[in-house]
Amino acid sequence: MKPTPRRYSWISWRFRVARFWPSEGELFVNGQNLATLKRHEIQEYRRGVGFIFQDFKLIRTRTVLENISFVPEVIGVPPAQQRRRAFQVLKWVGLQHRMNAYPLDLSGGEQQRIAIARALVNDPLLLLADEPTGNLDPDLSLEIMNLLREINAGGTTVVVATHDRELIRLVGRRTVTLDQGRIVEVA
Amino acid sequence: MRAFDYALRQGWASLWRSRGSSTFAIIAIALAMIVLGALLLLTWNVEQLLARWSSAAEFSVYLRDDATSEQRGAIESLIDQSGVTAGREYVSKGDALSRFRREFAELASLTSGFEDNPFPASVEVRVRADADADGRAEELVRRLAAAPGVADVRYDREWLARIASGLATIRAAGLALATLMAIAAGVTVATVVRLGLYARREELEIMELVGAPLTFIRGPFIAEGLLQGGLGAVLAVVLLGLAYAVVISWWGQDLNALVDGGAVQFLPPRLLAYLVAGGMAVGSAGGFAAARHAG
Numbered sequence: 462m463k464p465t466p467r468r469y470s471w472i473s474w475r476f477r478v479a480r481f482w483p484s485e486g487e488l489f490v491n492g493q494n495l496a497t498l499k500r501h502e503i504q505e506y507r508r509g510v511g512f513i514f515q516d517f518k519l520i521r522t523r524t525v526l527e528n529i530s531f532v533p534e535v536i537g538v539p540p541a542q543q544r545r546r547a548f549q550v551l552k553w554v555g556l557q558h559r560m561n562a563y564p565l566d567l568s569g570g571e572q573q574r575i576a577i578a579r580a581l582v583n584d585p586l587l588l589l590a591d592e593p594t595g596n597l598d599p600d601l602s603l604e605i606m607n608l609l610r611e612i613n614a615g616g617t618t619v620v621v622a623t624h625d626r627e628l629i630r631l632v633g634r635r636t637v638t639l640d641q642g643r644i645v646e647v648a
Numbered sequence: 649m650r651a652f653d654y655a656l657r658q659g660w661a662s663l664w665r666s667r668g669s670s671t672f673a674i675i676a677i678a679l680a681m682i683v684l685g686a687l688l689l690l691t692w693n694v695e696q697l698l699a700r701w702s703s704a705a706e707f708s709v710y711l712r713d714d715a716t717s718e719q720r721g722a723i724e725s726l727i728d729q730s731g732v733t734a735g736r737e738y739v740s741k742g743d744a745l746s747r748f749r750r751e752f753a754e755l756a757s758l759t760s761g762f763e764d765n766p767f768p769a770s771v772e773v774r775v776r777a778d779a780d781a782d783g784r785a786e787e788l789v790r791r792l793a794a795a796p797g798v799a800d801v802r803y804d805r806e807w808l809a810r811i812a813s814g815l816a817t818i819r820a821a822g823l824a825l826a827t828l829m830a831i832a833a834g835v836t837v838a839t840v841v842r843l844g845l846y847a848r849r850e851e852l853e854i855m856e857l858v859g860a861p862l863t864f865i866r867g868p869f870i871a872e873g874l875l876q877g878g879l880g881a882v883l884a885v886v887l888l889g890l891a892y893a894v895v896i897s898w899w900g901q902d903l904n905a906l907v908d909g910g911a912v913q914f915l916p917p918r919l920l921a922y923l924v925a926g927g928m929a930v931g932s933a934g935g936f937a938a939a940r941h942a943g
Contacts, residue, residue: 501861503859504859504860504861505859506859507856507857507858507859508858508859510857510859512857512858518850518853518854520850520851520854531851531854532854532858534654535654535855535858535860535864535865536858536859536860536861536864537650537651537861537864539650583858
């Protein structure tokens with residue numbers, strides 16, 4: 462069966478967070494060969510990577526602030542720092558007034574901004590966004606892409622996987638086109 | 649320490665969220681621990697009784713009716729010089745009859761029909777516990793049995809050995825049953841914890857992606873099992889305590905008579921602590937089995 466392009470973007474994304482391994486060749490991130498990492502090194506590596514999903518993947522039973530502080534919490538950051546860091550990034554995405562709301566009370570755009578805040582809370586070197594605007598209307602999509610540009614301007618490498626050619630054109634950044642799992646164009 | 653604190657908090661929260669299904673796991677642990685606790689209660693009390701009987705060993709040297717006072721004197725000298733006795737008492741034929749009438753009052757009327765006193769005179773000897781254990785008492789009994797004027801010597805220790813052997817059988821059967829029940833309880837805990845794991849799979853995926861250590865990913869599930877096990881074991885201890893109180897209030901006197909005037913006792917704190925620790929270990933094992941599917 463011929464794989465869909467959607468599947469390819471997902472798989473390449475999984476490679477980059479070291480969940481799957483390439484069947485051929487090597488994958489280097491920030492000078493590190495992911496194939497040679499040991500389990501604890503993979504955990505360490507993942508702490509420097511932020512991720513954003515098309516379906517946000519927010520935890521419905523936690524508030525906005527808890528969703529964001531969840532990330533530093535599970536890597537052992539002291540409680541006071543967890544909340545301080547979470548509030549800082551929440552403020553940065555402009556949703557500090559919704560800190561006690563639950564994800565299902567928010568709009569799609571707001572949920573994606575929370576997901577971006579969560580991805581930023583560990584101050585990552587690399588931010589991976591898998592179809593981050595897939596569930597949003599064009600205006601909100603552009604808003605999210607602008608937010609990602611700002612993050613990139615702050616020194617974080619941002620990799621966005623998308624099928625939205627119009628959005629790519631509007632953002633106007635380096636584009637790598639994949640077809641059947643192979644790079645066919647770099648512009 | 650932070651991982652431990654996180655695991656306990658999350659484990660408790662998960663247990664509370666799934667309190668319906670957790671109740672089954674807690675009951676399963678409690679049942680296994682009740683069986684184990686009841687077994688401990690029985691064997692511990694019987695062991696106490698056996699120890700008391702062993703330390704209070706006695707034998708009786710029955711004299712022939714025609715034994716002379718010189719022969720009796722020689723027997724008593726043999727006993728005194730053996731160094732294995734803690735004391736002796738001469739019971740004459742008359743004393744033996746009186747004792748029978750006193751201890752078996754309902755049969756006392758039978759003795760009035762006797763033409764002669766059928767009870768033999770005897771020397772009752774209390775054996776030192778160390779002499780009973782190292783076999784010197786047995787040696788003395790053999791020498792006394794061969795002494796002139798002795799009709800018989802009763803030093804029946806076999807029944808103690810038989811009780812000890814029966815107790816070992818009960819203990820082995822009870823342990824096998826408790827082990828089976830503990831395994832079933834562990835499987836129940838694992839199933840319940842695993843249900844919680846599926847409910848939290850999105851959270852777990854995020855944890856894995858952000859590089860959470862395994863202790864943070866799996867710890868809460870092990871802690872949940874540990875808490876279920878602990879609660880189940882504490883419930884078992886409470887129920888055992890209540891059952892003990894009820895049994896003692898209803899049949900306490902009969903039971904105490906059965907254990908030779910001693911008192912049937914509840915398990916000491918040390919054994920209760922082992923029981924709770926056992927429940928926690930079973931629960932943790934179930935939690936660990938479930939946690940292997942996370943991360």
